[in-house]
Amino acid sequence: MKTRILVVCGCICAALAILPAASASEAEAGKCIVRKPTAASYKWNFGQEANAAFKDIQSDAAQVRYHAERLQSLVLRADSASWVSDVNQLNQIGTAVNDMGGKLCRLEAIRRAAYPWQRKTIDRIADGVTLLADNTQDAMAFGHMHRETLWLATYRKYVDNLYAESRKLSQSVEKAVKYVKVDRQDRALRSDLNGRSS
Secondary structure (H helix, E strand, O other), X not given: OOOOOOHHHHHHHHOOOOOOOOOHHHHHOOOOOOOOOOHHHHHOOHHHHHHHHHHHXXXXXXXXXXXXXXXXXHHHHXXXXXXXXXXXXXXXXXXXXXXXXXXXHHHHHHHHHOOHHHHHHHHHHHHHHHHHHHHHHHHHHHHHHOHHHOOOHHHHHHHHHHHHHHHHHXXXXXXXXXXXXHHHHHHHHHHHHHHHHO
8 A cells, every 4th residue: 555645745746736626536536636716716714624633633643653653562462473563553443644745735735825824834744645655665565575574663663653653643633623622712702791891
């Protein structure tokens, strides 16, 4: 299974487009389809869409962290039968990373319409997803060639990197998700106070 995501090339090119949500099949194909803005594009709430994507990416990063943690325990065990278990965990990680890649593709497409703080979050996500994709692919390639020696430091490093990078990405995106929640609470409180003062 190919886990490298065409994030850097395809998604950055799509960053100039502003359009309603791309279909899931387009993201799954590894392409960011750029379309011309429509009348609906000018009324679309891109900030809200970005916030929803951040929450989804945080969940995906938590899944990667969970499976990477399981991989770490398998590496400690390091017997020849563990490769089947490792492949299962790596496939789960690859699925979550590909899912994040699809969401990142969409975020890159709407980046221009996002708030400045959202753009910074999108940049952090792009870096994190690219690193996760690279390490997933490297771990799988190494494992396929060295099934009997998964205890080697090289494989352990890939697994440790997957855990560390997924944790970092999850924590980074969590800050954006918390900010959105606090911002909503602030607006609701202001609205409530303005309503009572009338």
